[in-house]
Structure formats: C-alpha cells, structure tokens
Amino acid sequence: MDEFSFINAIKQKAYRQPTLVKGIGDDAAVFRSTSDIVTTVDTFVENIHFSLETMRPFHIGYRVLAANISDLAAMGAEPAFYLVSMCIPKTWNQKALEEIYQGMHELASLHQMDLIGGDTVSSDRLMISITAMGYVPKDQARFRSDAQPNDIIFATGTLGDSRAGLEILLQGQECKSQDYYIQRHRLPEPRVALALGLQEINRVALNDISDGISNEANEIAEASGVELFIIEDSVPVSESFHQFSEEQQYEWKLSGGEDFELLGTVSKANWPRVQEIADQTNTPIRQIGYVYEAEEPRVLIQTHGETKQLTKSGYTHLK
C-alpha cells in the first residue's frame, strides 16, 4: 500500500454539500458559508478509545465520527464536513483501514456529511483524529454557559448502555439484551435531529455525554455559575439495566461515558415544547432535575431522599 493509492481508495466519489468549493485533492479544502461555523476535533488512540478485541474496524470508524458529530449536535449545529488524520502502524493492512473508512462513510451519509481532507502518516500505534465542521444559524450556537436558575435539566436516550456494552465485550460474560448493549457501544447515534429541532427554542444549554454526566453536569454548572440538582432515580436507563449490580448501575450511568447522548437545561416554560420536538424526532428524553442559583457552582444528586455532591468522576486523561 502506498499513501496515494490509499487516499484514492477512501475518497468520496461525489460530494453532497452544496457549499463545498474544493474537496480532497489540493493543498487544502474550501467551503463557503453565510452561517456561523462550528468546528471540533477529537483524537482516538488504539487501546485507549478502541480496541480490535471489542470492535471491527468498521465500528472504529463509525464511532470516531459519531463522537465528533455528537459534539456538533451539542453545539446545535448541522454536520457538514470532516477531515481525518491517520497515524498508521505497519501491522494494519489496507483492507482493515478501508473498513474503518466504510464505517465513517456509512454514518456520514446518514448526515449528508462530506469527507474533504485529512493526512496519512506512519506510526507505532493506530491513532485517528477527526476534525468536523457544521453550520448553525447566526448567534444560535448552544453553550454550556446558558443554564439559568429555575431551568429544568434533561437527558436524552438511556445512559450507561455504552459502558455496559464495553464490559460485556471485555468480560465475555453473557447477559440479558447483550446485543443491544454491544450495539450501543459500537454504533452510537448522536442526537442531531433533536439538536436541529431545538433551533426554534431561544435558549437551551447543551453538552454531549462523552465522559459521563458527573463530568458534563459539572461543566454546565461551572460554565453557567449555577447548581444542578439531579434526582438519581430519574436518570434514564434501559429496561434491562437493572440486571447489573447496584454499584455498576450507579457508576455506568453517571460516569460510564461514550453514550453520546445530550445533557441540557431549558426554561420550565419551554420544556413542554422541547418534549414535543423530542417526540417528533423520535428522541427519548427525560427531565432529571432542576437548576438553582448558587454561590459556588456544583452538582448535587439526590438518592432516596439523601443528597450528596456529585463530583467529576467520568473519564479523564492525564491522570
């Protein structure tokens, strides 16, 4: 395999975005815009973010793009473009690498996204870095700093599924609905439809759940200078989630991460409309608490009448 035949193999045959001026094949890509542009990058490293023990190359590609799309959704943006930087060890053959791109192409086509560039270098360990871009109407990006006292807190989907799927894959132990959990881990569905539906709401604070809500709720509390009060029993989990031990349930739903669901806050007045939009976009959504004024930003969690502080305990690097 040489670098150029590889790039040719993974290139899209046709582009979808009307705002694209130049895609793959020049020194850089060009697109134009009249909206605000949202851009994000995330890097994925073999055996930290993914492993061939638990995934096919297809899932790796699907999932790394999903993580980026999830960040775009959390900003309220419509996904448009992505660039992929690959650091490739000699042990990976062209077929496996093309399968990674098939995973990306599959999810990209669901969101009309175009692959418009990237970089390919050799390395000791597989690393994939994706830069994604999307559009949001002028001044309508969703910030973590937009939560206000008296808002309600909501979460989409069910939390902890991805972590349950990972554990099932790593332990090889049988359990109820195991294919469901494995699928939630391998093929996450970022909540783009809801995020776009919410564009009509004047103020929503949003954060996507990549590290676990114990982290993301604290990020909203800090950015907005408020207290988030979460009721543990309201945190949505899958029906068969109760088969796992109490400790696992608590840890996975609050700190499991990689669910790529959305955590947000919105005024009480707008909450019924948010639920309607969630319905129309087939997005499970649930209120999980309230926002209060705070001297010190913090997150509290109430479990059967007992309240304690929920500190950041999701996934963190460099520790």
Ligand SMILES: Nc1ncnc2c1ncn2[C@@H]1O[C@H](COP(=O)(O)OP(=O)(O)O)[C@@H](O)[C@H]1O
């Ligand atoms: N090495 C870095 N250099 C510059 N900015 C960074 C770096 N790492 C993270 N950031 C920025 O810090 C913020 C938080 O990043 P991160 O926790 O990765 O967000 P997320 O969990 O949504 O992916 C983002 O604005 C991101 O762009």
Ligand SMILES: Cc1ncc(C[n+]2csc(CCOP(=O)(O)OP(=O)(O)O)c2C)c(N)n1
């Ligand atoms: C093989 C393997 N081990 C562990 C995990 C769990 N894991 C890896 S990264 C991560 C958190 C999200 O990654 P990060 O780089 O922090 O993403 P960001 O916050 O930038 O979106 C989790 C829960 C995994 N998915 N796969």
Ligand SMILES: [Mg+2]
């Ligand atoms: Mg990141």
Ligand SMILES: [Mg+2]
């Ligand atoms: Mg994020």
Ligand SMILES: [Mg+2]
């Ligand atoms: Mg992180």
